[in-house]
Amino acid sequence: MHEIARQFAKRGPGIGAALLLAIPAWMLGALVPIIGAPIFAIVGGMGLSFLKRPQVLEEGIAFTGKKVLQYSIVFLGFGLDLGVVAKVGVESLSVMVFTLGAAFITAYALGKALKLDSKINILIGVGTAICGGSAIAATAPVIKANEEEVAYSISTIFLFNIIAVFLFPFIGHLAGMTQQGFGLWAGTAINDTSSVVAAAFSFGDAAGRYATVVKLTRTLMIIPVTLVLAFFQWKKGAKAQGTLDMKKIVPWFVFAFLGASIVRSLAILPEAASTILPEVGKFGICVAMAAIGLRSNPVKLIKNGIKPILLGLACWFAVAAVALLVQGIGA
DSSP: OOHHHHHHHHHHHHHHHHHHHHHHHHHHHHHHTTHHHHHHHHHHHHHTTOOOOOGGHHHHHHHHHHHHHHHHHHHHHGOOHHHHHHHOOOHHHHHHHHHHHHHHHHHHHHHTTTTOOOHHHHHHHHHTTTTHHHHHHHHHHHTTTTTHHHHOOOOOOOOHHHHHHHHHHHHHTTOOOHHHHHHHHHHHOOSSSSHHHHHHHHOOHHHHHHHHHHHHHHHHHHHHHHHHHOOOOOHHHHHHOOOOOOOGOOOOHHHHHHHHHHHHHHTTOHHHHHHHHHHHHHHHHHHHHHHHTTTOOOOHHHHTTHHHHHHHHHHHHHHHHHHHHHHHTTT
16 A cells, blocks of 8 residues: 555656646547547647656656556457447458558558658558557557657548548548448548548448447457567567567557457446446546657657658558458449
């Protein structure tokens, strides 16, 4: 008990600072869901990162940007019913396999050509392929990405989320896509959940419902992708150190996320808990993003130039085009 009190005394002020930023960001996210609370939080944190702050805040802010982020990912799992996901069927899974491949191949090839840092390549690729900020949040601890890399990747993905909300329905109507076809396209090619819902429901109610389920299936891809990345990270570290530690291949929070999803699927928890716990996770991510924003360096992000944005654009185009081609242009 004494140790818990000591740790809280060290980390509490920094956690509190991130929390104070997250609360108004959460409210703004509810008012403007297309942008979302995490973006408001990270931008707010970046805006205050220029100010000199007391040293007593630093440990708590660092803890929030890493550990609170991991715990929050676990809570998101309570909102993912594996039974509902399974009902989507082979059609959406096959599209996802191709779009995952398209995103990662594009990120690797173009990122290398642009001479971007490999961690930014991975984060933008994962964010585009799976589910935007949540996938970036889950992947960052696995590949040991720093706050600036996370901030830049989320900002890049956010830009294309906003564009997609307005562009996708226009293209869908122009191409004469069906409700299910558009729902499948939006669910596999738009990054963030709020943007998927906004674009798909603007096309039609049936498209919106189908896109939401497809998006849930796509979110599940976090698990195999982070495990593969964890393996390569572990292998790289093992070569450098000359030792093999199997424990380091297991990102505990990914398995905990899966466990939470299983609990949700088995209907062990009351329905109210299955609704509240994912919201706790979303708010936790908002708090973590505020902390990441506080520890970022906006000047350095700007100096990175247009290259990450070009990479994000290329990945986004590749995923959107492949998703259309695989499903036969949404017929």
